[in-house]
Amino acid sequence: MLSKKQIAQRIASEIKDGQYIYLGIGIPTLIANYLPEQLEVVFQSENGLLGIGPYPEKEDMDPDIINASKETISMVKGSSLFDSAEAFAMIRGGHIDLSILGALEVSENGDISNWKISSGLIKGVGGALDLVASEAKLYVAMHHCHKDGSSKLLKHCEMPITGIKCVQKIFTDLGVFTILPEGGFKLCERAPGVTIEEIKAKTEGRLVIKGEIKEMELFAQD
């Protein structure tokens, strides 16, 4: 079973040179830490920045430079700043190559639920709803199951959904899955030490297993 960091590490190996990427909060945020140095990618922040850099040194914290999680950040060389309408024109218009989001649930036909809900109240969704509706490739990074052990890979989403038929690939602590065009989670890789039986038991939606399923390789060190 993978740690959050290892999920992030596994996704990092999928990222290609030259991509413009949106990272959601949670596990996706960690991915930036595992990218090979030589990879030239640009991270977008929905509050108006292309080129998110690492957290700043304490003395460089600037209240006017934050990310969408309202954390102080730095900007990389070659950044650009813009307003919120432009930030979402960019997202909606399909200019972001890849979005990696957390999720509460994913359905076997690629629907995603990731509204922020607390004490029974929907509190919003940030930029996710626009991202999942855009033409950007969409990956999900999440735990395979809720804390109570129930599966997050479902036949149908039970929580309010954020977008339909939009997820392409799911990375969980148990494995990597693609969504089949006809519906279903196709298992691509197992996490080290995880059996197919365990994945079967923990996947509520239709699971498709074809041929031999390799154990994934994790190169980067943690």
Place this chain on the structure above:
Amino acid sequence: MLSKKQIAQRIASEIKDGQYIYLGIGIPTLIANYLPEQLEVVFQSENGLLGIGPYPEKEDMDPDIINASKETISMVKGSSLFDSAEAFAMIRGGHIDLSILGALEVSENGDISNWKISSGLIKGVGGALDLVASEAKLYVAMHHCHKDGSSKLLKHCEMPITGIKCVQKIFTDLGVFTILPEGGFKLCERAPGVTIEEIKAKTEGRLVIKGEIKEMELFAQD
């Protein structure tokens, strides 16, 4: 009968402090020359400038600073530059207070025709079509008649129209007219030396004359 310059001069006296104004080509362009010094108004150019200044000195001509007539211009202090989408957002969104346009024809219900047409071909309309559809106040500056003597103040426009029910006031070489809500050109002022009979004879659309019609006063010198 007024000269073009006098028409411009008459309109200039209608302009109020603090207005953002769009001046079309032809007579409207001349208006800027007759504004009192102390009046603070800003002229917009649809190609992306607020704050059109006078023509530049020869040595200051800059091919990157032109107006919508593709003439070299200068910029006043406090100008701002923007793109064409923003220029028309400003126009369409009703942020311009007053537009003064030339016209080929105006109808008694306030329709306007001012497409550029030559050798039988509609060649475009520049920003006028958007301006007349916006909530800006719309004044027309034009000769009362075509060169062949036929009236430009008509019952219905005969040429392709640019906008419907949008003109508020018309300034011609013969007089000043408002468009009545129920339709009709209400004569407000006569040009010096012009008789009501002449105006009647040269106005094809419904002309409304109520009470005494004063001769206009022209203060500015030419």
Place this chain on the structure above:
Amino acid sequence: MINKTVKDGIEAVSDIENGAVILIGGFGLCGIPEASINALLTTNLKGLTCISNNAGVDDFGVGLLIKQHMLRKLISSYVGENLEFERQYKVGTLELELIPQGTLAERIRAGGAGIPAFYTPAGIGTHVADGKEVREFDERLFLLERWIKADFALIKAWKGDTAGNLIYKGTARNFNPLMATAGKITIAEVEELVPVGELDPNQIHTPGIYVQRIFQGDNYEKRIENQTVRK
């Protein structure tokens, strides 16, 4: 050029009336019109509708207006960090309209740009689409969304001149430029107010035409919601 300077926030907001619809700039606590919000707090206004990306926190930003029970309705994309909002919402004294962030931004931009309605893919198949027109273009489905306009827009910029031209700094730009275009009366507060002619026309983010009143605020707190530093 037209001088739009007012003395301070108090003067700027003095004609806002009960029940007014007000756009308030900022993202979280970043780029919020602190001085105008503080000026509102000195009034007895009631029943305001506030359109702001966030609800602020309990003791800063839009949260202060909520705490003082000045709002009847809040239109936001995310209200995660405000407990007092939640309390008033649950007893039914404060209404909430949640709009996806990109749609909120575009609806405000549309309001300023004279576009009464547009189609967007965001929200198709979700509860956001409830009661809205769905239409197919180029074999995809889209939702019809309407413009947003307001009686007032309270925005914050970095530098501004007396004609209302504005320059923002960093990610404090966010919703401010769009909101500037969609307020019938737009009130801009700046950290530094300069004479006309000092800002480069090529670098202006908000042309002065959108701004009706401008003043220089002081003692900006610029509170940081989440201080994060390199390890």
Place this chain on the structure above:
Amino acid sequence: MINKTVKDGIEAVSDIENGAVILIGGFGLCGIPEASINALLTTNLKGLTCISNNAGVDDFGVGLLIKQHMLRKLISSYVGENLEFERQYKVGTLELELIPQGTLAERIRAGGAGIPAFYTPAGIGTHVADGKEVREFDERLFLLERWIKADFALIKAWKGDTAGNLIYKGTARNFNPLMATAGKITIAEVEELVPVGELDPNQIHTPGIYVQRIFQGDNYEKRIENQTVRK
């Protein structure tokens, strides 16, 4: 950051194919992509659809492409200054679609922003509305207009960096920033190409994400259509 530099216009336009739809920036002769246009002239491309605010003049700008019979269709807001266009139009070898300038700008902006359609007041009651949906919002009538997207956008900026970030100068900005967003491949030419990090992030007009290729042009003629000076 991602390096998008190509050697010159010739390399930049080398994969444009016959029949391509191309956005070309500029207003009149101001801010036009001179080098990319010149590069197109060295090809034998035919049947292009060109979307540009103007048709240029007979011997400069888009006019050069018309003169060389490379266009099948022109989409513009104003074609007043081009006689060769008129000739080809009258014999029927060149098609024209005239779009009001504001609608043209907004349709291109919509193409880049993922808005498939929007309503605008411009054109109501005129022949522009022929065949288009008319709809009432807030007691006024509006037309439905569709987005415009293109295979390529050829644009011109003043300064740019190798990541494709652009700054324009004066009124040479015009249609360039919107067109940059609506081309599947956007080719930017600049007067000065600088290393990444030299442009102030706060002053960038076009974020590099919209630009796929960038090069520094040389010998800009920047012809002035109407030289006007103070008397």
